[in-house]
Amino acid sequence: MRRGxxxxxxxxxxxxxxxLATKCSTGCSVLDSVLAGGIACGSITEIVGExxxxxxxxxxxxxxxxxxxxxxxxxxxxALYLFxxxxxxxxxxxQLARCFKVQGRFEETNAIDxxxxxxxxxxxxxxxxxxxxxxxxxTASVSPLGEQVRSLDxxxxxxxxxxxxxxxxxxxxxxxxxxxSYGGEQFPYSKQVxxxxxxxxxxxxxxxxxxxxxxxxxNTNFITSDPCENIFVQGVQEVEELFDALDQLHALLVRPSxxxxxxxxxxxxxxxxxxxxxxxxxxxxxxxxxxFKLASTxxxxxxxxxxxxxxxxxxxxxxEDQIKSVKKQLQIGNTAVLCSxxxxxAPALGLSWANCVNTRLFLVRWxxxxxxxxxxxxxxxxxxxxxxxxxxxxxxxxEEIKDCQPDLPLRLDEWLEAQKxxxxxxxxxxxxxxxxxxxxxxxxxxxVVGKNPxxxxxxxxxxxxxxxxxxxxxxxxxxxxxxxxxxxxxEGGIQGIPSSLE
Amino acid sequence: MDSLTLPLPSSLRSxxxxxxxxxxxxxxxxxxxxxxxxANISHQEALAILKTVSWMNCADQYSKEEDILSSAKTAWxxxxxxxxxxxxxxxxxxxxxxxGGGFKPKELTEICGVPGVGKTxxxxxxxxxxxxxxxxxxxxxxxxxxxxxxSFMVERxxxxxxxxxxxxxxxxxxxxSTVGLGMSLNxxxxxxxxxYYRVYDCTEQLAVVNSLEEFLKExxxxxxxxxxxxxxxxxxxxxxxxxxTRLLNGMAQKLMGLAQKHDVVVVLVNQVTTKTNGEIVPALxxxxxxxxxxxxILSWSNGCRQVHIFKSPSLPAATASFAVSADGIRDVxxxxxxxxxxxxxx
Numbered sequence: 005m006r007r008g009x010x011x012x013x014x015x016x017x018x019x020x021x022x023x024l025a026t027k028c029s030t031g032c033s034v035l036d037s038v039l040a041g042g043i044a045c046g047s048i049t050e051i052v053g054e055x056x057x058x059x060x061x062x063x064x065x066x067x068x069x070x071x072x073x074x075x076x077x078x079x080x081x082x083a084l085y086l087f088x089x090x091x092x093x094x095x096x097x098x099q100l101a102r103c104f105k106v107q108g109r110f111e112e113t114n115a116i117d118x119x120x121x122x123x124x125x126x127x128x129x130x131x132x133x134x135x136x137x138x139x140x141x142x143t144a145s146v147s148p149l150g151e152q153v154r155s156l157d158x159x160x161x162x163x164x165x166x167x168x169x170x171x172x173x174x175x176x177x178x179x180x181x182x183x184x185s186y187g188g189e190q191f192p193y194s195k196q197v198x199x200x201x202x203x204x205x206x207x208x209x210x211x212x213x214x215x216x217x218x219x220x221x222x223n224t225n226f227i228t229s230d231p232c233e234n235i236f237v238q239g240v241q242e243v244e245e246l247f248d249a250l251d252q253l254h255a256l257l258v259r260p261s262x263x264x265x266x267x268x269x270x271x272x273x274x275x276x277x278x279x280x281x282x283x284x285x286x287x288x289x290x291x292x293x294x295x296f297k298l299a300s301t302x303x304x305x306x307x308x309x310x311x312x313x314x315x316x317x318x319x320x321x322x323x324e325d326q327i328k329s330v331k332k333q334l335q336i337g338n339t340a341v342l343c344s345x346x347x348x349x350a351p352a353l354g355l356s357w358a359n360c361v362n363t364r365l366f367l368v369r370w371x372x373x374x375x376x377x378x379x380x381x382x383x384x385x386x387x388x389x390x391x392x393x394x395x396x397x398x399x400x401x402x403e404e405i406k407d408c409q410p411d412l413p414l415r416l417d418e419w420l421e422a423q424k425x426x427x428x429x430x431x432x433x434x435x436x437x438x439x440x441x442x443x444x445x446x447x448x449x450x451x452v453v454g455k456n457p458x459x460x461x462x463x464x465x466x467x468x469x470x471x472x473x474x475x476x477x478x479x480x481x482x483x484x485x486x487x488x489x490x491x492x493x494x495e496g497g498i499q500g501i502p503s504s505l506e
Numbered sequence: 507m508d509s510l511t512l513p514l515p516s517s518l519r520s521x522x523x524x525x526x527x528x529x530x531x532x533x534x535x536x537x538x539x540x541x542x543x544x545a546n547i548s549h550q551e552a553l554a555i556l557k558t559v560s561w562m563n564c565a566d567q568y569s570k571e572e573d574i575l576s577s578a579k580t581a582w583x584x585x586x587x588x589x590x591x592x593x594x595x596x597x598x599x600x601x602x603x604x605x606g607g608g609f610k611p612k613e614l615t616e617i618c619g620v621p622g623v624g625k626t627x628x629x630x631x632x633x634x635x636x637x638x639x640x641x642x643x644x645x646x647x648x649x650x651x652x653x654x655x656x657s658f659m660v661e662r663x664x665x666x667x668x669x670x671x672x673x674x675x676x677x678x679x680x681x682x683s684t685v686g687l688g689m690s691l692n693x694x695x696x697x698x699x700x701x702y703y704r705v706y707d708c709t710e711q712l713a714v715v716n717s718l719e720e721f722l723k724e725x726x727x728x729x730x731x732x733x734x735x736x737x738x739x740x741x742x743x744x745x746x747x748x749x750x751t752r753l754l755n756g757m758a759q760k761l762m763g764l765a766q767k768h769d770v771v772v773v774l775v776n777q778v779t780t781k782t783n784g785e786i787v788p789a790l791x792x793x794x795x796x797x798x799x800x801x802x803i804l805s806w807s808n809g810c811r812q813v814h815i816f817k818s819p820s821l822p823a824a825t826a827s828f829a830v831s832a833d834g835i836r837d838v839x840x841x842x843x844x845x846x847x848x849x850x851x852x
Binding site for chain 1: 620621622626650655659662664694700701703704706713714717738739742778779780832
């Protein structure tokens with residue numbers, strides 16, 4: 005696996021301005037600007053966040069963004085997704101893939117600034133019509149195994165027989181007799197385990213002469229092909245399985261292909277290590293040794309094949325009395341402990357894992373309570389009388405808000421819908437700062453998020469409003485200053501909010 | 507040179523003179539056998555004489571200071587030498603002051619710290635600073651950067667090089683005699699003088715360190731070796747701790763030899779780990795603590811980055827603050843100090 009000849013003395017690599025690290029766009033130009041272009045190839049980027057902070061969303065978006073053409077910031081490559089938490093969010097991935105395709109992101113000619121697309125839509129109206137509880141879809145529910153098998157099939161690339169050593173034994177059993185469609189051809193699974201050797205790509209006992217006629221290579225017109233076919237997926241439950249998968253990955257990486265693998269995502273690394281080791285010294289040092297071994301393997305692949313490696317990590321709570329000692333000694337990056345959802349957290353897996361990653365990004369989420377002001381007299385009856393009143397109300401609010409409360413979330417149409425249906429809108433996404441696009445005469449948004457606001461009738465005039473905020477923060481990186489930006493999770497993916505609107 | 511000045515036993519010297527070799531140029535081209543025959547001495551003695559001569563010749567090619575060091579030296583000689591040698595400055599004046607002028611050549615300096623505190627940044631800054639021409643007070647040398655972790659980002663080095671060039675151009679523009687010097691600097695030169703090695707496991711790391719001897723002989727301008735980080739490959743599940751200690755010590759000895767012989771600054775970046783009682787200590791264990799000449803510990807304090815001189819034979823224990831800006835390692839500006847001290851929160 006060495007680049008040069010092992011026999012001669014090691015030679016230095018020439019540096020020049022041409023050797024800049026390639027970056028894989030995140031799919032959002034605002035996030036890319038915080039990351040100086042995107043996720044860097046040749047190093048490990050870690051995404052830390054508490055549950056439901058958006059880690060998997062970002063990871064899924066990367067799986068698609070890596071397939072974008074080079075002119076759009078992608079790497080024109082396929083991706084490998086290793087999931088450890090038992091389920092694969094295939095529905096969400098397909099939803100994202102659809103949105104990406106609709107926006108024409110995989111087309112060469114369409115290299116425009118995606119930021120403009122979202123914020124300056126033609127009629128000034130934001131995408132509406134979807135119920136906010138749609139966000140529940142984003143947090144993929146655990147589907148029963150049978151369903152999972154079928155949906156995984158859609159996500160397989162044609163040539164994936166190399167990496168699909170199905171690690172989940174139950175899955176293996178079920179799929180033994182299932183028929184799968186690979187880009188139109190039907191192959192019944194053999195009962196043997198698929199394993200690829202370095203020199204031949206064939207199932208044991210089965211010759212795949214046409215194995216290379218993948219839809220990838222046939223369809224150079226990426227508009228019609230399914231981006232999900234360029235994503236290799238594998239579940240791992242244990243650390244050994246992860247190492248095995250990485251060993252097999254080598255065969256996949258050296259294989260010539262129209263879209264070589266350029267991204268590896270492990271989601272999440274914490275799940276593998278947190279439960280398997282006790283809190284004894286011996287186990288902890290074994291665990292640390294495994295971290296370094298894993299990081300070393302990943303970095304070697306990253307460097308030699310110019311891949312981007314993204315690993316997601318969870319957080320753990322930091323107890324009050326630990327905070328002082330942690331602040332004094334263990335400050336990593338520019339903050340000792342990170343704050344998310346109003347509590348102090350630290351990335352899981354400790355200091356030894358922190359030494360293994362090159363870049364650490366933190367996804368924060370928090371809820372902000374904003375007191376309504378007097379002018380916001382949202383009397384249910386006055387609003388439901390028609391839009392004319394609302395217009396003036398929107399005007400007034402826009403004025404007020406521009407002055408004092410820039411991050412108040414507002415969306416009228418949804419609020420009205422909800423009121424009609426007498427539904428309580430749960431704590432909803434903050435389309436944050438978009439409200440500042442309120443033009444006069446345009447009913448943009450009066451988006452009222454509140455606890456039990458509309459169950460029965462009008463909103464009391466001083467109800468507190470709660471908004472959900474999300475932010476991406478750079479904790480440490482060798483090439484990035486400490487930057488951050490807020491973002492929202494939408495149907496089409498993660499969209500950062502430029503600071504000019506704040 | 508005169509045979510009488512050779513550091514040899516007087517009996518050998520007299521035999522050489524008797525044989526007619528008054529000057530080393532007369533016999534240094536001979537083989538040991540020929541010399542032994544001509545001067546009527548044993549083969550071993552001839553070999554020893556020729557080795558001494560060749561060593562003296564090499565020493566002549568180095569700077570004048572080496573002449574002082576080739577024979578037994580007094581402490582006074584050493585002091586004069588130390589005062590005269592140039593140190594590798596960082597761009598942070600507080601840090602330079604605390605280090606007694608900068609990083610010293612012929613010494614191993616270890617930098618430890620938590621992830622994200624600026625170890626790689628410091629290594630990169632030194633790789634750039636070593637190239638400052640001697641007219642500007644720098645070492646005018648080249649750098650070897652051994653990267654074990656993949657943290658070296660060329661774009662960051664480019665950024666640092668650009669700002670260094672801007673600074674040098676600005677510095678030269680005010681002084682007429684050096685205006686022309688500033689013009690010849692460009693980023694590609696800076697980058698091409700950093701010899702970058704990427705190693706993927708500890709065997710490779712040791713191999714590269716072993717090969718540095720030859721490399722430094724060929725590239726005489728190298729004045730800095732940075733290994734970032736020396737720890738990464740040695741924490742991977744070593745079954746035999748004694749072997750690890752031996753390998754590390756061997757590597758450190760080699761580096762020390764290189765530093766002394768070729769007059770280079772050697773900077774080793776180390777990680778930190780927690781002890782069982784929760785205390786944070788540099789990695790690689792107790793025995794490693796003894797191998798480096800100086801140990802600097804980088805940490806965060808009230809939102810500022812600090813360097814603490816933990817171990818040094820010549821410097822008092824002290825702490826200095828520094829900042830990492832878009833230009834690289836710089837002083838903490840007093841106005842910024844207030845900002846930095848507030849810990850950010852959402």
